[in-house]
Amino acid sequence: MSATPVSADLSVEIVGAVAVVRLTRTAKRNAVNDALVLDLRRVFESLGPEVKAAVVDGDGDHFCAGLDLSELSERDALQGLHHSRMWHKALDAVQFGPVPVIAALHGAVVGGGLELASACHIRVADTTAFYALPEGSRGIFVGGGGSVRVPRLIGVARMTDMMLTGRVYNAEDGERAGFAQYLVAKGQAFAKAMELAEKVAQNAPATNYALTHVLPRIADQTADHGLMTESLMAAIAQSAPEAKERVRAFLEGRAAKVQKD
Numbered sequence: 326m327s328a329t330p331v332s333a334d335l336s337v338e339i340v341g342a343v344a345v346v347r348l349t350r351t352a353k354r355n356a357v358n359d360a361l362v363l364d365l366r367r368v369f370e371s372l373g374p375e376v377k378a379a380v381v382d383g384d385g386d387h388f389c390a391g392l393d394l395s396e397l398s399e400r401d402a403l404q405g406l407h408h409s410r411m412w413h414k415a416l417d418a419v420q421f422g423p424v425p426v427i428a429a430l431h432g433a434v435v436g437g438g439l440e441l442a443s444a445c446h447i448r449v450a451d452t453t454a455f456y457a458l459p460e461g462s463r464g465i466f467v468g469g470g471g472s473v474r475v476p477r478l479i480g481v482a483r484m485t486d487m488m489l490t491g492r493v494y495n496a497e498d499g500e501r502a503g504f505a506q507y508l509v510a511k512g513q514a515f516a517k518a519m520e521l522a523e524k525v526a527q528n529a530p531a532t533n534y535a536l537t538h539v540l541p542r543i544a545d546q547t548a549d550h551g552l553m554t555e556s557l558m559a560a561i562a563q564s565a566p567e568a569k570e571r572v573r574a575f576l577e578g579r580a581a582k583v584q585k586d
């Protein structure tokens with residue numbers, strides 16, 4: 326099936342059970358303007374039941390250059406607040422939408438681009454990827470959820486350093502720091518993200534829901550509350566007929582063993 330343009334700057338293609346959501350604003354390095362934020366939100370809020378996983382990709386040499394800076398100049402404080410909250414709603418729709426989302430990263434993953442990547446559940450980067458938060462040097466602050474999501478990947482100290490000093494992480498150092506879970510050869514991020522998405526799409530829905538909606542909430546809870554939430558989710562997941570069948574399949578030798586790579 327071919328990609329359906331949502332606008333000139335965004336397309337969606339359904340490949341089997343995977344929705345491929347692609348930024349197509351290459352002339353502006355996939356910088357995200359207001360229309361694009363709203364479209365991203367709409368896309369993730371309206372994925373159909375046939376979609377079991379999604380991949381976010383960017384056309385051209387860069388994943389995403391962040392906020393479209395040309396729209397920043399004339400906002401007052403209250404408009405700035407609403408603008409940031411608009412990003413939050415859109416990236417919440419990515420993180421807490423119906424399916425696991427895998428980001429395919431290459432080139433610039435900066436500012437709001439890094440915030441978008443951080444809202445995804447798995448990040449695959451190729452060797453051209455680099456990570457930065459130029460907000461620090463532009464005299465602004467993150468506004469797309471970066472202060473909440475980026476430290477969960479790399480820690481508060483690294484994010485503070487990035488924004489105070491303008492530090493840029495290359496692909497290798499970025500993987501080591503925790504930005505990406507997979508590092509692949511140049512041009513291979515999308516293929517690897519699709520491979521992972523197809524695998525993720527086969528998981529039991531309760532497992533995917535637990536990992537995308539419940540695990541991050543447990544991370545926000547006290548240990549005592551987290552353990553209770555874990556038990557509740559575990560009980561729900563194991564009670565599904567699909568879980569029982571998967572366990573039976575293993576016990577009867579019909580399911581794959583755990584194998585090292």
Ligand code: 1HE
Nearest residue numbers: 352353354356390391392393394395433436437459468469
């Ligand atoms: C843009 C943007 C943008 C490119 N807003 N127009 N983000 C940044 O501070 C990153 C700014 N961008 C860059 O550092 C570079 O563009 C890149 C490293 C990403 C790519 O460099 P390059 O040499 O491939 O492209 P370029 O020549 O810099 O840019 C090509 C065009 O895209 C050019 O426009 P043109 O009309 O002159 O062709 C650039 O102006 C335009 N462009 N990036 C607007 N970001 C929710 S809060 C989040 C806050 C932030 O994200 S702040 C960080 C913003």
